[in-house]
Each structure stands twice: as structure tokens, then as C-alpha cells.
Amino acid sequence: MALSAREIASSDIAHIASYWLSASDEYLLGMGADPSKMPTSTEWNDMLANQIATSYKEKNSFGTVWLDGEEPFGHCNINQIEFGNQASMHLHIWDSGNRKKGNGQELVVESLKLFFSNFNLKKVICEPYSQNIAPHKTLEKLGFTFIREYTTIPGSINFEQSVKRWEMTLEKFKEISKWNQE
DSSP states (O other): OOEEEEEOOGGGHHHHHHHHHHSOHHHHHHTTBOGGGOOOHHHHHHHHHHHHHSOGGGOSEEEEEEEETTEEEEEEEEEEEETTTEEEEEEEESSGGGSSSSOHHHHHHHHHHHHHHHHTOSEEEEOOBTTOHHHHHHHHHHTOEEEEEEEEOOSTTBOSEEEEEEEEEHHHHHHHHOOOOO
């Protein structure tokens, strides 16, 4: 498996929209998403096209696509971007057959490189639904720092839920990943 991450492109919009629109209610609820709050296909397409067309300093969200060779199979995105400061990260592997294989760690590292460098971030925050175990395992293994558990509505497509807040600073990321910005 030749894994990599790259910035989303127009050719990825259909894959990402399909992931959300074809997900079962059970799957959405399991990750903390409210099926009744899902954007339409047109809204997903418009939102992602706008994300691609906007400059880094003006983006509200930014995504990477995870690839096995040339085949896309997931994405990682940030939103609530405060350029030069922090952003909130989300992780998604589209097909259940590609989950629970341990690939998330390598791909999150590749995505973090793009997030930190393109947005001059000092910190990346990730707040998965506390009942969604997989991202917590990935974040812990990568060296994210667990901050706290609390109840919130984390985003526009979520219901009120308990989330666990994890953080990765640029300094810690450089240390654990042996990555240096050039």
C-alpha cells in the first residue's frame, strides 16, 4: 500500500459528497453527525468548490484526500481556521473495508504537514465524539495531548454530544514526526 495525502481537488468533490450522502443513519450517528442536518448534494458541491477556490488566508475549511497509490479512499479536513494560530481537524475513511487497518496514523501525519505549513498553525485541535473510539486511538498513538471531555454541539451537522478534546502543537509535531518546515 503506497499511502499519501494531498490537497483536495475538484475531482475529489464527488467522492467526498458521496461519502456523506450515502452514509447510513447508523454510521452518521456513530460518529456524532445528525442525519437530518446533512447538506444536499448541491450544497456539498458548492461548499467544497468554494473551499478549493479560496486563498489559504481566507479559507474557512481546508481538506486533504488520502490515497492508496492513485486511488482516493478518505479525507482529513480542518475548519474553524484561525490563520497563524489554530484549526479543528476531522478524519474520515470512506469505505468500511479500509478502516481499522492502522493507516490513519501515517495519513494524519501527512495531512498535519499540510495543515501546519499552509496555515502557519501553532496548534491543531481534534474533538471526536466520545463514543467514536477509532479516532481517539489514532490521536493517542500519534502523540496528541488529551485535554478534556465535555458536552457541546461541535459543528453544523452534529447533535449535542460528549467530545474528547485532543491537541497537537507545532513544536510537538516537529519533535515526534521528525518533520521540519522548509
